[in-house]
Amino acid sequence: MADVKYSEEHEWIRVEGDTGTIGITQYAQEQLGDVVFVDVPAAGRKVAKGESVAVVESVKAASDIYAPVSGEVIESNAALADTPGDVNAEPMGKGWFFRIRMSDKGELAGLMDEAAYTAFVKSLG
Amino acid sequence: MRYLPLTDADRREMLGVIGARSVDELFRDVPESARLGAKIAGLPDHQGELEVERAFQAYAAKNLSPASVPFFIGAGAYRHHVPATVDYMIQRGEFLTSYTPYQPEITQGTLQYLFEFQTQITMLTGMDVANASMYDGSTGTSEAVLMANRVTRRHKALVSGGLHPQYRRIIETAAKWEGFVAVVGKPDVEGLEDLIAAVDKETSCVVVQNPSFFGHVRDFAKLAAACHAAGALLIVVVTEVVSLGLITPPGEMGADIVVCEGQSIGNGLGFGGPYVGLFATREKYMRQMPGRLVGETVDADGKRGFVLTLSTREQHIRREKATSNICTNAGLCALAFTVHLTLLGEAGFRRLAEINHAKASELADRVAAIPGVKLLNESFFNEFTVRLPKPAAPVVEALAARRILGGLPVSRLIPNDPSVENLLLLAATETATEYGMGPLVAALKEVL
Amino acid sequence: MASSQDRSQGRSGGIVSGGATEAVTFTGNRALQIEEPLIFEMGQPGRCGVDLPEPPKVKDRLNGLRRSGDIGLPGLSEPQVVQHYTRLSQKNYAIDMGVYPLGSCTMKHNPRLNEKVARLPGIGDLHPLQPVSTVQGALELIDRLAHWLKTLTGMPAVAMSPAAGAHGEMCGMMAIAAALEARGERAQRKVVLAPESAHGTNPATAAALGFTVKPIPANETGRVDLAALKAALGPDVAAIMLTNPNTCGLFESEIVEISTAVHAAGAYFYCDGANFNAIAGRVRPGDLGVDCMHINLHKTFSTPHGGGGPGAGPVVLSAALAPYAPYPWIVKDGETWRVAEDDAKVAGTPLGRLKAFHGQMGMFTRALAYMMSHGADGLKQASEDAVLSANYVMAALKDVMSPAFDGPCMHEALFDDSFLKDTGVSTLDFAKAMIDEGYHPMTMYFPLVVHGAMLIEPTESQAKEDLDLFLGALRSLAAKAKTGTAAEAFKAAPLYAPRRRLDETLAARKPILRWKPSNNPPETDPVKQAAE
Incomplete structure (x- = not known):
């Protein structure tokens, strides 16, 4: 999909107007294994690009999620508290993390499109 | 050495498998300057169980075991009977x-x-x-x-x-x-x-x-x-x-x-x-x-x-x-x-607590009845504070000289504070008996 | 995803258990393996495992705060308690049962003499705040242990109170912070260097004290890259935290160059002493330029690991750091021992206090008994035997497994998982198969710098014939894995342990951290299963 961008930290952001929905990629969830807990930011929190805003945990690993763009969190996926496995099952669907109202859409330009991200993942071996 | 199973023959055989001539060779990554050739100086050689046990008995003999004397110290560590x-x-x-x-x-x-x-x-x-x-x-x-x-x-x-x-x-x-x-x-x-x-x-x-x-x-x-x-x-x-x-x-x-x-x-x-x-x-x-x-x-x-x-x-x-x-x-x-706690269970744990409170109540009443001693607690569980008419540290020392471990002078843990100098903290658990409380009260009367 | 699905998912990872050969028993027990309920499922009102006298009736002096309602503790008789914990004990592997090659943990023999002397009346039953005149022998004992530790490490001072290795790390790094503060450089020196292979406690400790941790890469021999270290040193560096022998089981051969460079840059050298057991009696860390080092008494000096503690982590200190040692310490005045406690008028500027009372006395007693039993000669021999045994393990396995680095190693042998490449068997699977052979697995996936790491520490406590049997088992497993057709069998392991592989994902997704009556759906309740 053309409106989805990817970061080198294996996050995706789906852009609709000035709203972005953020989660982790298929590759990231495969690397993590069974996700057991996701700590998502509360609505109203202002985040800066690159700031650590969420944590995703498997049994043996914990990874920080960095905001791919700056803005204000408008909604987080409360369902993940009960069903963290959604991140494994549908990383780009039910397993989304949070929505953000972007303050600078120009920041999107620094992210990859799907083709570039696919090539990036391949380069990791 | 009783803890080391390898024999000299084992060691030789193992070195052979490794392909090393000596154990020293295995330590070759240690800088030359830091290698100790002989065993470390200033420490004794190995000893048998009997000798080691005797050494510890000698340390123990220089201490006063709470089991052998009237004992009333708490302050974060309490003497209880362990099954x-x-x-x-x-x-x-x-x-x-x-x-x-x-x-x-x-x-x-x-x-x-x-x-x-x-x-x-x-x-x-x-x-x-x-x-x-x-x-x-x-x-x-x-x-x-x-x-x-x-x-x-x-x-x-x-x-x-x-x-x-x-x-x-x-x-x-x-x-x-x-x-x-x-x-x-x-x-x-x-x-x-x-x-x-x-x-x-x-x-x-x-x-x-x-x-x-x-x-x-x-x-x-x-x-x-x-x-x-x-x-x-x-x-x-x-x-x-x-x-x-x-x-x-x-x-x-x-x-x-x-x-x-x-x-x-x-x-x-x-x-x-x-x-x-x-x-x-x-x-x-x-x-x-x-x-x-x-x-x-x-x-x-x-x-x-x-x-x-x-x-x-x-x-x-x-x-x-x-x-x-x-x-x-x-x-x-x-x-x-x-x-x-599993041995105690609900009934045992509650009863143990009741006994502790009762023993401490008895001790508090008896100590507070000594002239010049003031109980500072309206409430307590198994430990309370009394104000003595003089500094508590020498009093506790004098009790120890009579083979009574009679509480903690608060000044030991809060030094250099005149407001606590005369305070004595006393604890009584289920281990306290008449054979302990009587001598404590009598000795306190003498010392004060 | 509902809870019931989670449970079935938990089973799906496994292979059909046992098959036709496994007998189904009425009780669910398998001979010596007894299914044991929780104490909360066994209790009956009216049962008690102690006899206490009727309490005398007194007026409450509880400020009106008498507890109301049941606590909920179960009532069991003494025989039930003994049987319960005995049965639980039989579900544990232990050093007393055989080779326990858990790298970095030093599972050596725990002598029972240590237990005996720790329990002597006049040692095990002393109150920490008895008048010091009544505990002269105890203070002398602590000082004697301190003397052994200082002599073995070649260091002038030791802080005895830290309760475990990680606590000792905190103590040592606080001493470094205190020394920097005294130099007026605490605000400036905020970086702590640590190798990528460091124990997790190192960065955790440094971060807790406000330091930024900067990883130092390893070179191709598994040791600190000296050039990279030198490049990282600067006026912002407070200390390096380095384990030596390192977590790959190798002696840092350039250790003197490292400490010289660290000191030249105005920083301190924290040595993680977790692996001191490889060199005790043969090398003195003081001769290597170490400023402080904690010593895990449960590793090097055999105090029992006890299912995860208690430990003890005294920290030896260089002359530069000694003035900052925390309270308390033991002082000898003439023929009398006393304790320097808080606010005592003493030399130096103590960094404060880390623990109530005097430290882990019970561990001090056991460690000293171990040292006296070995003596200077026996400690040296023990270190040599530990290193010899580890090198023997490496030599005996190098043709079938893949050593991560060239030898000689010190007290532990590190392998990577390249020998399992394309077999479908992972390090985890390999380790679990060792359980069925009657062994505790080695440390897995640590250090992180080696892929699929397997860290084997045989210690000095194993007879050669027992080591040979262990090595035979590992060789046979490696050969089986390499057939390329055994992956499924490995993934099913262990088959013969009290439990098959446990569903850790379920445990973390739906944490059940305490028993509640509702915890037990009938299908997972062994007692109810047995009744059906």
Whole structure:
């Protein structure tokens, strides 16, 4: 999909107007294994690009999620508290993390499109 | 050497397999300048069991064993009777010589007793979740403050003057080097301290002790409400865990974190350690807890089993982002605790607490009847404070010269403070008898 | 995803258990393996495991705070308690049962003499706050242990109170912070260097004290890259935290160059002493330029691991750091011993206090008994035997497994998982198969710098014939894995342990951290299963 961008930290952001929905990629969830807990930011929190805003945990690993763009969190996926496995099952669907109202859409330009991200993942071996 | 199974023939054979001429060759990565050719100087050679045992008996002979004399010291470490079963159980090699249960398939014994232990702690404290133990109550208290700082993202702890003075010092040390503010109350001798007015929007937590260091039993429900209104956490410390058999648990008063010294149950005095720290909190703070946690699950056949869980909080995974650097806990002391508490059960634990309170009541009345001695406590569990007509430290020394271990002079832990110089802290547990109380009272009369 | 699905998912990872050969028993027990309920499922009101006298009636002096309602503790008789914990004990592997090659943990023999002397009346039953005139022997004992530790490490001072290795790390790093503060450089020196292979406690400790941790890469021999270290040193560096022998089981051969460079840059050298057991009696860390080092008494000096503690972590200190040692310490005045406690008028500027009372006395007693039993000659021999045994393990396995680095190693042998490449067997599977052979697995996936790491520490406590049997088992497993057709069998392991593989995902997703009556759906309740 053309409106989805990817970061080198294996996050995706789906852009609709000035709203972005953020989660982790298929590759990231495969690397993590069974996700057991996701700590998502509360609505109203202002985040800066690159700031650590969420944590995703498997049994043996914990990874920080960095905001791919700056803005204000408008909604987080409360369902993940009960069903963290959604991140494994549908990383780009039910397993989304949070929505953000972007303050600078120009920041999107620094992210990859799907083709570039696919090539990036391949380069990791 | 009785502990070393390899024979010289074994060693030669093993060197042959390795392809080395000597053991020295295996140490070739050690810089030349640091290699010791001969054995280290200044230390004796190996000795047999008999010789080593004699040496320790000689150390023991230079001490006064509490078992042999009237004994009334508490102040964070209490002399209780430990059933014979406890020490037998913890010396079973399967418990004693196992390690942290990293391989749950072959450490279900440790994991199950820790799960039972965690459950017992939640029951005693009236809290939702408990960890698999901390080093002891004193270090656990400091960890609780750090946890409150994480939860609230604030950096000011209010510390009651009723907290054990050494616990207070540990918090102050952490504050200085780990970078937060500890506001410490004056020694709360009378048990009248009110911290509610001091709680503000910068406060991460308030740390109180119940019964307090001076023995007072306090209701912290209003303080808890004030903390919660200000967004702060209430940490309640219990240094005498037997008191929870008789006193309203901190959880019912609204505590957010409860830390106990668990030594009283199952663990001897041991000159101060190792002891066992009990650490409990509310479910919503579960992921901010320090230390190991055991959880229930199922195995590949669907059978119930237990594992270490929520490990992502811990240093071996989170490294610099861990909730604590703690690694080892007090596994074997936790086993002693849980075996003893299982022997006691509901009825035994409550009765033990009743006996402690009754013994201390008797002692308090008898000591307070000595002319010039004033009891400072309206309330207490098994320990109380009296004001003597003269400094307490030499009085305690004079009692010791009469082979009576007659309490703690408060000045030992709060030195250079004239307001506590005459204070004596006395404890009586189920081990106190008429054969002890009578001589203590008589000797105090003589010494004062 | 509902809870019931989670449970079935938990089973799906496994292989059909046992098959036709496994007998189904009425009780669910399998001979010596007894299914054991929780104490909360066994209790009956009216049972008690102690006899206490009727308490005398007194007026409550509890400020109106008498506990109401049941605590919920179960009531069991003494025989039930003994049986319960005995049965639980039989579900544990232990050093007393055999080879326990858990690398980095040093699972050596725990002598029972240590237990005996720790329990002597007049040692095990002393109150920490008795008048010091009544505990002269105890203070002398602590000082004697301190003497051994200082002599073995070649260091002038020791802080005895830390309760465990990680606590000792905290103590040592606080001492470094205190020394920097005294130099007026604490605000400036905020960086702590640590190798990528460090124990997790190192970065956790440094971060807790406000330091920023900067990883130092390893070179191709598994040791600190000296050039990279030198490049990282600067006026912002407070200390390096280095384990030596390192977590790959190798001696840092350039250790003197490292400490010289660290000191030249104005920083301190924290040595993680977790692996001191490889060199005790043969090398003195003081001769290597170490400023402080914690010593895990449960590793090097055999105090029992106890299912995860208690430990003890005394910290030896260089002359530069000694003035900052925390309270308390033991002082000898003429013929009398006393304790320097808080606010005592003493020399130096103590960093504060880390623990109530005097430290882990019970562990001090055991460690000293171990040292006296070995003596200077025996400690040296023990270190040599530990190193010899580890090198023997490496030599005996190098043709079938894949050593991560060239030898000689010190007290532990590190392998990577390249020998399992394309077999479908992972390090985890290999380790679990060892359980069925009657062994505790080695340390897995640590250090992180080696892929699929397997860290084997045989210690000095194993007879050669026992080591040979262990090595035979590992060789046979490696050969089986390499057939390329055994992956499924490995993934099914262990088959013969008290439990098969446990569902850690379920445990973490739906944490059940305490028993509640409702925890037990009938299908997972062994007692109810047996009744059906």
